[in-house]
Amino acid sequence: MPGPWEKILEAVSCGAIPAITSPRLLEGPGQPVFHVTEINPNITVITLLNGYVFTWPRTDGDDVSGMDRDSKQWAQVLWDCLKLGQPLVKSDVIIGLGCHDIRVAERAANLYLADWAPLMLFTGYLGSHTSGKWDRPEADVFAETAVKLGVPVDKIILERRATNTGENIQFAHQTLKEKGIPVHKIILVQQPFMEHRVYATYLKQWPQDEGSVQAVVTSPIMELDDFPNEHVGNMNNLIGFMLGTLERIRDYPAKGFQVEQKMSPEVYNAYEKLLQAGYQPY
Structure with a gap:
């Protein structure tokens, strides 16, 4: 069973302890002896020259991941409120919106295999998270994933x-129209923290003058702690994604990109607290 040093080293190496502010070096006799990164007012990560890493101070108020419990609670508020939790409806097509998370393609494929719709559409060229990496x-990567699962x-x-996201909705609609595929009900699939934003974008970008189309938004089934992995990033990245998503929900209606979605004061309070703790929107 790993000891405390190994646990802390593992937490840092997998990104569970995020480095947010600019690091500084503390000088010893003749050369720097350790590297200090302040995480927030409560946590500092110290890296020794020999590679050992530990936090100082570590208190009973810290989560096992290295995140202080207040920040974890605020992150949970965002996670819960950015999801919609809409019930699935038998539909004409499942539309998977491209992103850097293969689990979105897997969720869409599993919905098809469970007979929620007879057709799938994957939309996406390269976006901010995949450009330069894929x-x-x-759309091709997602389709390959779906085929491997049996679609x-x-x-x-x-x-x-x-x-x-706006183009995902616009171009998905255009593609179906060009192929002469009529739709009355659709299932949109994206990451959990994107559900609210995807629905708000659909209501603005999908033409509403061609008859009523019912949309349901869903995502891979997971909890907050399940999201981080080597492909999509760590908990710090997730918090940045959620902060950025909330800002777009707030700001994009004025730009004509999506309809207004009201969020509770609790959500914006969590947003402000995370900013004050040093987390940055992405």
């Missing part, structure tokens, strides 16, 4: 131009 459009190739439509 050498193929997000027939001829049941997948690809849209390879979209580079953001």
Whole structure:
């Protein structure tokens, strides 16, 4: 069983302890002896020259991941409120919105295999999280994932131009229209913290003058602590994603990108607290 040093080292190496502010060096006789990074007013990470890493101070108020419990609670508030939790409805097509999280493609594929819709569409070229990292459009990567899970190739439509959420919705609609595929009900699939934003974008960007289309937004089933992995980033990255998503929900209606979605004062309080703790929106 790993000791406390190994646990802290593991937490730092996997990114569970985020480095937020600019690091500084503390000088010893002749040369720097250790590297200090302040996480927030409560936590500091110290890296020795020999590679050992530990936090100072570590109190009973810290989460096992290295995040102080207040920040973890504020992150949980954002996670819970950015999700919609809409019930699934049998639909005409499942639309997977491209991103850097393969679990979105897996969720969409599993919905198809569970007979929630007879057709799939993946939309996405390269976006802010995949540009420079993936050498193929997000739609192609997602389709390959779905086929490996058992979805027939001829049941997948690809849209390879979209580079953001608004274009995902616009171009998905255009693609279905060009192919002469009528839809009355759709299932939109994205990451959990994107559910509110995707729905607000759909209401603005999907033409509403062509008859009523019912949309349901869903995402991979997971809890806050399940999100971080080597492909999508650590807990610090997730908090940055959620802060940025909330800012877009707040600011984008005025730009005409999505409809207004009201959020509770509790959500914006958590947002402010995380900013004060040093977390940065992405």
